[in-house]
Amino acid sequence: MPMSTATSRSGSISVETTEQGLPIAVTVERAELRRDPKELAGEILRLCKQAANRAGLARRAELEAAGLHGDVLALTGLPKPEDVARQELVEEQEYEVEPESWLRSI
Incomplete structure (x- = not known):
């Protein structure tokens, strides 16, 4: 089962999930725990x-490599590379926050 990792821009939060999004x-770095719980x-x-979208792309690539036809791939509901790229760009613009401080604890 493909798994994938996504990391916040600051690198202080990292999540590994299955293609279904199961963590x-x-x-989470300690400094992030000071954030508003809803935001975190x-x-x-x-x-x-x-x-999960990235893991879905990995699964799609596996199925393509195994010779699954494009029409059948479409029925799987697995994301296409351009869809994931577009979604990540939108999320980066909407949800990424600038760090409260440029200084990080060591």
Whole structure:
């Protein structure tokens, strides 16, 4: 089963999911825990969706490599590369926040 990882722009939140979006691993730096809980949860969910889309792309590539015809692939509902790229661009513009401080704890 393909899995994929998505990371926040700052690198302080990382999520690994299955292609269905089920989180396998979530890593959150301590500084992120000071954020509003709703915002943090929203960011984690957004990253889960992003990772799931990427895992879906990996599954699609596996099926294409195995010779599955394009019409059958369309029926699977797996994302196409251009759809995932477009969605990630929209999400980056809408949801990415600038860090509250450029300084990071070491």
